[in-house]
Amino acid sequence: MGTAPDEFYRIAKLPPYVFAVVNEMKARLRSQQYDVVDFGMGNPDGATPRPIVNKLIEAARNPRNHRYSVSRGIPNLRLEICRRYERNYGVQLDPETEAIVTIGAKDALAHLMFAVIGPGDEVVTPAPCYPIHQYGVLMAEGQAHPLPVADPAEYLNRLEDHFRKAAKPPRMILLNYPHNPTTACVELDFFRHVVAMAHRYGSMILHDFAYADLCFDGYRAPSILQVEGAKDVAVEIFSMTKSYNMAGWRVGFCLGNARMIKALARIKSYLDYGNFQPIQIAAIIGLRDCEEEVGRICQAYEKRRDLLVEGLNAAGWPVEKPRASMFVWAKIPEPFSETPSLDFAKMLLEKALVAVSPGIGFGPAGEGHVRFALIENHHRTRQALRSIRQFLRDARRRRER
Numbered sequence: 001m002g003t004a005p006d007e008f009y010r011i012a013k014l015p016p017y018v019f020a021v022v023n024e025m026k027a028r029l030r031s032q033q034y035d036v037v038d039f040g041m042g043n044p045d046g047a048t049p050r051p052i053v054n055k056l057i058e059a060a061r062n063p064r065n066h067r068y069s070v071s072r073g074i075p076n077l078r079l080e081i082c083r084r085y086e087r088n089y090g091v092q093l094d095p096e097t098e099a100i101v102t103i104g105a106k107d108a109l110a111h112l113m114f115a116v117i118g119p120g121d122e123v124v125t126p127a128p129c130y131p132i133h134q135y136g137v138l139m140a141e142g143q144a145h146p147l148p149v150a151d152p153a154e155y156l157n158r159l160e161d162h163f164r165k166a167a168k169p170p171r172m173i174l175l176n177y178p179h180n181p182t183t184a185c186v187e188l189d190f191f192r193h194v195v196a197m198a199h200r201y202g203s204m205i206l207h208d209f210a211y212a213d214l215c216f217d218g219y220r221a222p223s224i225l226q227v228e229g230a231k232d233v234a235v236e237i238f239s240m241t242k243s244y245n246m247a248g249w250r251v252g253f254c255l256g257n258a259r260m261i262k263a264l265a266r267i268k269s270y271l272d273y274g275n276f277q278p279i280q281i282a283a284i285i286g287l288r289d290c291e292e293e294v295g296r297i298c299q300a301y302e303k304r305r306d307l308l309v310e311g312l313n314a315a316g317w318p319v320e321k322p323r324a325s326m327f328v329w330a331k332i333p334e335p336f337s338e339t340p341s342l343d344f345a346k347m348l349l350e351k352a353l354v355a356v357s358p359g360i361g362f363g364p365a366g367e368g369h370v371r372f373a374l375i376e377n378h379h380r381t382r383q384a385l386r387s388i389r390q391f392l393r394d395a396r397r398r399r400e401r
Contacts (some may be wrong), residue, residue, distance in 0.1 A: 009389070013138050013188040017131075018361035022345050028152050040355040042326055044182070046245040046300065049293040052218060054283040054303040059278035069274040072265050073101020073253075077280045080287040081238070081253045085169065089223045097258040100265050103275055105210050105239040107133050108264070111271065112206065112235070113140035114255060115263035122173035126188050128359065128366030129275040130180045133208070137174075144172060148365055149179055152186045156390040169201040178221055181362050181371040182329045183322035184214075188222040188387040198233040198353075204260065205234035213243040213294050216302045225256055235260045244286050252274060253285045270353050301326050304374040304381060311385035316392055328372040330356075333392065335399045341367055352387040352396065 007349070019040070026036050047053075059065050065283065074080070078095040085091045093099055100109035109132055117123060119141040125133050127146030137144040146156050163169060173194060177186045191207075198205050209223040215221050224230050235256035238247040254264055274280070305321060308328055312319045317333040331337075336344050341358035348354050348370075359366030 005019055010139055014135055018342060019148070019357060022349060022355060022358065023343060025346060025349050029349070029353065034353055035353055036349065036353050037344075037376055037380050037387070038208070039384070040357050040374040041374055041375070042242075044242060044247050045247045045375045046297060048245045049286060050105070050181060051242065052246070052282045052286045054264065056278050056282035059281040062064055062278075065277040065281065067199070067277070069277040069280065071268040071272050071274045073099075073274055074277065074280050075282050077101055077131045077287075078253075081255065084287050085223070085225065085255065089226050089263050091223060091225045093225075093255055094258070098256060098261055099266060100254050100261050100268070101274060101280065102237075102252040102254055102264075102268070103272065104241065105237050105252040107250070108252050108254040109133070109208060110136045110139065110205070110239045111267050112260065112264045113137060113142065115267040116201045117142040117171060117261060121168070121278070123172045123174055124162065124169070124170045125174050126176050126179060127364075128181060128362035130176065130208075130362065132168075133174055133176060134363060136184045137210055142171070146363065146365065149176075149182060149184050152184065152190050153223070154195045156190065159194070159197060163197060163201050172204045172206055173198060174206045174208070176210075176326035177225070178211040178214070178322075180211065180325060181327055181357070181359070181366065181369075183218060183325045183327055185221065185323045188226055191222060191224040191230070193229045195227045195230050195233060199229060204257070205230075207234060207236045209236050210239045211242055211325040212238060214301055214326055216298070216305065216321075217323060221324055229254050231258075233257060233296050234365070240283060240286060243297065244290060245297055246283075249275075249279055251279060272277070289399040298361055301374050304376075304378070307378055307381050308372060308374065311381070312388070314387035314395075315385060317388065328374070329369055330372060332359075337368070341370055345370055348388070348391065352391040354384045354391075 029036050050162055055231035055280055063094050077098045080091040082095045084097055085093055113136045117140040121142045122145050123142050125144045125146050126149045134144045211219050224234050225236055237254050239252040258271045309319050309321045317332045332344050341360045344359040346354050357371040
């Protein structure tokens with residue numbers, strides 16, 4: 001008998017998970033009874049709106065809902081997400097051909113890549129980026145071409161330049177606004193330029209719109225599907241995770257270009273039977289009746305943002321307020337500005353008992369930063385700020401000696 005290979009083909013493409021280092025340290029400290037304030041994973045801590053939970057309980061009691069569902073999602077849920085897009089963005093979608101329900105946003109993104117990206121196909125990805133944006137491409141045998149996202153105007157210039165110089169146009173442009181981790185935001189005109197380029201060069205667009213509703217200070221994130229002609233080249237992924245505090249429910253959608261939706265539906269038909277049907281029925285109630293709850297969830301994140309950012313600035317850690325998302329992207333402060341982000345995150349965890357995500361976990365372009373997720377309440381955030389203030393004060397005193 002032969003021996004099993006040391007590495008599997010696709011697993012070998014994936015680097016060690018940087019965030020695991022911080023997670024292991026956090027678990028060890030907690031096992032030793034240390035009280036760690038955790039701003040690491042973007043895992044909403046709020047309760048799912050009560051009407052959604054009540055509908056889940058009701059639907060789960062009906063044995064008819066215990067059977068297999070359908071991989072595309074039940075018709076009424078697809079209809080309801082299309083109605084939400086018409087209400088919120090003035091976008092008309094056909095629930096039969098331009099909408100599909102997915103088991104969260106990651107399911108939509110990774111399986112769409114498998115459906116439409118082939119060996120050697122190039123995908124323009126954000127830099128830095130949420131890991132699945134890069135590694136979803138690699139697992140689908142494509143090639144990721146990172147472009148910095150910090151300055152939208154500069155991004156458009158670089159994208160146009162890349163199109164002009166590339167021997168073969170990129171198969172896809174992957175966008176994510178509001179952006180994770182940098183919190184960068186764009187206006188609708190940005191999408192108009194990208195859609196025009198995609199039409200000109202024959203590329204597809206995938207827009208990850210996970211933070212669509214978490215917008216502050218009067219900013220309203222646009223949908224790429226608002227652009228005339230966008231549905232000819234683009235799909236958009238929307239998730240109920242952040243907007244409705246439904247992280248564990250895994251309800252997402254892919255919307256837009258009918259050809260790409262059809263390809264995703266075919267892949268999914270081989271892979272799953274969709275979400276548990278009571279979850280889908282409950283999600284209909286969320287989309288139909290819980291818009292006020294979405295507003296309250298957004299306000300809660302805005303208050304946490306204000307508390308954290310103002311506290312960090314008061315502690316001598318200069319940070320700008322993000323206009324959207326559930327994150328704060330913070331440049332590593334003095335006297336640690338030359339410290340690698342993973343080392344700094346480990347130091348902050350060990351010395352201040354505060355967990356953050358190191359920027360390097362989002363690719364080389366994330367180095368020099370850490371990401372705070374706004375998942376701790378006000379009391380815990382104040383506790384963390386006191387510890388950070390003391391940590392920075394002690395470090396500066398040591399430097400002055």
